Amino acid sequence: MNPSRTRTPAETRDLPEPLSLRRMIGPGVVAVGIGMAAGEIILWPYLTAIGGLGLLWLAFCTLAVQFVINMEIERYTLATGQTVVAGFSRWWKGWGIIICLAGAFQYAWPGWATSGSTVLTYLVGGGDPVWVTVVTLVAIGVLLSVSKVVYNTVERVEIVKVGLTVFFLIVVVVFVISLGTWGDGARATVTEFGQIPEGITFTLLLSAIGAAGAGGVHNLVLSNWIRDKRYGMGAHVPRLVSPITGREEAAGADRYAFPADEQNMARWQVWWKRANAEHLVTFVAVCFVTITIMCLLAYQLLFGRDDIKNDTSFLRIEADILSDQVGGWLKLLFLAVATVSLWAAAMGLLDIIGRVAGDFLRRNYLQTSARWTEPRLYLTVVWAEIVLGSSILLAGFTQPLGLLIVSTCAASVVTLLYSILLVRLNLKDLPSAVRLGGWRLGGMLVAIGFYGFFAVAMVITQLQRL
Numbered sequence: 001m002n003p004s005r006t007r008t009p010a011e012t013r014d015l016p017e018p019l020s021l022r023r024m025i026g027p028g029v030v031a032v033g034i035g036m037a038a039g040e041i042i043l044w045p046y047l048t049a050i051g052g053l054g055l056l057w058l059a060f061c062t063l064a065v066q067f068v069i070n071m072e073i074e075r076y077t078l079a080t081g082q083t084v085v086a087g088f089s090r091w092w093k094g095w096g097i098i099i100c101l102a103g104a105f106q107y108a109w110p111g112w113a114t115s116g117s118t119v120l121t122y123l124v125g126g127g128d129p130v131w132v133t134v135v136t137l138v139a140i141g142v143l144l145s146v147s148k149v150v151y152n153t154v155e156r157v158e159i160v161k162v163g164l165t166v167f168f169l170i171v172v173v174v175f176v177i178s179l180g181t182w183g184d185g186a187r188a189t190v191t192e193f194g195q196i197p198e199g200i201t202f203t204l205l206l207s208a209i210g211a212a213g214a215g216g217v218h219n220l221v222l223s224n225w226i227r228d229k230r231y232g233m234g235a236h237v238p239r240l241v242s243p244i245t246g247r248e249e250a251a252g253a254d255r256y257a258f259p260a261d262e263q264n265m266a267r268w269q270v271w272w273k274r275a276n277a278e279h280l281v282t283f284v285a286v287c288f289v290t291i292t293i294m295c296l297l298a299y300q301l302l303f304g305r306d307d308i309k310n311d312t313s314f315l316r317i318e319a320d321i322l323s324d325q326v327g328g329w330l331k332l333l334f335l336a337v338a339t340v341s342l343w344a345a346a347m348g349l350l351d352i353i354g355r356v357a358g359d360f361l362r363r364n365y366l367q368t369s370a371r372w373t374e375p376r377l378y379l380t381v382v383w384a385e386i387v388l389g390s391s392i393l394l395a396g397f398t399q400p401l402g403l404l405i406v407s408t409c410a411a412s413v414v415t416l417l418y419s420i421l422l423v424r425l426n427l428k429d430l431p432s433a434v435r436l437g438g439w440r441l442g443g444m445l446v447a448i449g450f451y452g453f454f455a456v457a458m459v460i461t462q463l464q465r466l
Helices: 027-035 038-051 056-080 084-089 093-108 111-124 129-146 150-175 179-191 202-210 222-228 232-236 262-302 313-325 328-364 374-394 400-428 438-465
Strands: none
Touching: 027 150, 027 222, 027 262, 027 328, 038 202, 038 262, 038 313, 038 328, 056 084, 056 179, 056 202, 056 222, 056 232, 056 262, 056 400, 056 438, 084 093, 084 328, 084 400, 093 328, 093 400, 111 129, 111 313, 111 328, 129 150, 129 328, 129 374, 150 222, 150 262, 150 328, 179 262, 202 400, 202 438, 222 232, 222 328, 232 262, 262 313, 313 328, 328 374, 400 438
């Protein structure tokens, strides 16, 4: 390791004037749009269908610790304009390599796209989900490749998805979920807090917390999204554009700092307050409502049935019941929203690994390369993931729920790793005026203990089986 290179001094510039809260809305929507899929539509309803509402407390706890983690990711980029993965790599490049490989492993399993294609077959009847998924992945790759500003495209797609999902949630609250089900949910959350229903393994639990909201490398890319949204010192960094249709800007400094004077600190307080508000409303609140309503729906329609299998077929059963109780139009809406949600998530996940790997490789190994700019690295990684994911499917690994469990378990383990690194980063590498402290530090320690407990419990359980 070359300390002189990894510890390049930050360039000093003033912190930009804060954006209005309305103009800051976006990164949280993108995060919830991508995250609001496998967990909210498949994993959490599946757990509810087989175990009841006794795990709602775990979803709420997961979202609470994720809020703390995510804001520490945003803190570092707000203050420096640098992503947290680049920050970790300033100590040791191996951290960046590990996170990129973990992200590739997490998202190489095309569980989201395959699930969307499988649900589509429930909607239209018949068809081969494998080839539908391959075509979908290629179409997503083309869309990302021709986007002038990639973030803007991803944001628009996820906003549409979130809007459709919220509309569906309103419909089922009005037409389906009974007051008795709401009461059961409230009682279970209070009386069964800390308990694990019979039949729920620690592997499923680790998978579920990895799929509640965001998880794994998904959270880390908030750095890249808020930078492209021009948050804080990220306004000094060029945005990620398509090398095909966009005009690439010259790279600026690797890291920035602002003077801790009265004007800049006043701006920081506004940036920090508004960033927290944006994420709390657009990410935490929307995830909280979505998980709750989807679990209540699964509980009312599916809990206690003996035909729930260990695959996504329970969604077809749920859709048929909605058709019988309310009408065919609601079955159509349910399956259509699920398909769109899962495919939009697949698009966002390809964007995630492309951003993280592209930023890391450019900043650490290809900083002076005229050929390998960050946008070109981004598209190379995206298409490599598409080829790898398609190869996995064509090789016969096509069970959507199994693919999702592998991916989301990996997400929980990765979250544990970088939560530990985040504490060190925001304590050691930020000025005292803006560094991590107080209840936020306590919250990060709780988050580490939270993910660590379930990860260790899963390992012990697997060793006992062996």
